[in-house]
Amino acid sequence: IEVSQVLIESVETIIVDLPTIRPHKLAMHTMQHQTLVVIRLRCSDGIEGLGESTTIGGLAYGNESPESIKQNIDSHLAPLLIGQDAANINAAMLRLDKAAKGNTFAKSGLESALLDAQGKRLGLPVSELLGGRVRDGLEVAWTLASGDTAKDIAEAQHMLEIRRHRIFKLKIGAGEVDRDLKHVIAIKQALGDTASVRVDVNQAWDESVALRACRILGDNGIDLIEQPISRINRSGQVRLNQRSPAPIMADESIESVEDAFSLAADGAASIFALKIAKNGGPRAVLRTAQIAEAAGIALYGGTMLEGSIGTLASAHAFVTLKQLTWHTELFGPLLLTEEIVTEAPVYRDFQLHVPRTPGLGLALDEERLAFFRRK
Ligand code: MUC
Ligand code: MG
Secondary structure (H helix, E strand, C coil): CCCCCCEEEEEEEEEEEEEEEEEEEECCEEEEEEEEEEEEEEECCCCEEEEECCCCCCCCCCCCCHHHHHHHHHHHHHHHHCCCECCCHHHHHHHHHHHCCCCHHHHHHHHHHHHHHHHHHHCCEHHHHCCCCCCCEEEECEEECCCCHHHHHHHHHHHHHCCCCCEEEEECCCCCHHHHHHHHHHHHHHHHHHCEEEEECCCCECHHHHHHHHHHHHHCCCCEEECCECCCCHHHHHHHHHHCCCCEEECCCCCCHHHHHHHHHHCCCCEEEECHHHHCCHHHHHHHHHHHHHHCCEEEECCCCCCHHHHHHHHHHHCCCCCCCCCECCCHHHHECCCCECCCCEEECCEEECCCCCECCCCECHHHHHHHECC
């Protein structure tokens, strides 16, 4: 039999700057807009795969910036892929991993694009390429990060009314601790049992502060505490995980699948935030999920505030998971005022609905892309 190979012909990286609905305040950075790196991977059968490699706040969050992602793909990763078998994702990703350390954000966008292309080729949604979905929708949390308590309460109440979100994550850590604690407790008291309220400290506290603050948060009905201290302080994370009355989730601590393994081995968190960008793609993030499942660590579907492409690449992986006890935060597209795809992902009844059309289930809107791409 003759097997005609489909080859990867080109990889294009496009930086896109999109406005946000309001400033989004995190401990390390205030976002006034979001920058996406969109990847178009063209194959010899005419099929194009889409991927996205997006981070938060330039270099404020992680080791890769939009500009470095683009440069590293253009100069180092794309040349390794061009001429390779487009249908063999194992071989393609192995080739990248052999030649390039780290760079999980860049690799995640490329792996997503390969999956999108292969799904379109076979007529299957990416979730089915990943072994098959066990659910169609994902409950999605919303982040309250206006920086103003009254505004945040009004925003949460509106989200409850329109049945879009009933899980709220508050970004704290930038300000003075006692002020942050008051802010969080005021929001929890205003929302009561109608909502799950959680916090993300983005590594801003030290262990001495975190010990006291986690206790106060837990005692006041906060359901989850995300990354309270530095990813570098492993023994502090282990102690906090033993002492905090509210469960501790690892986010920044996971910069690779191997990080996930060593966190699990050390007992440094009881929940993992799964992010395709931190692991190297939708398949890579499932390896971290499997480590967590084996270790009895609960799962949460995280985001780097990607646009629609990165959000659905994450969602296709997350719908294959047995249990997502803490649900997801795949609300990235809702934080942006503009779309670059023809049909935006659908959010209804507290859930993101994951398309059953081939690939990721998205098409680029060429005009909008041309307008918003960085010149
Ligand atoms: C993070 O650290 O979790 C996810 C949601 C959000 O508002 O910020 C991000 C990053
Ligand atoms: Mg986080």
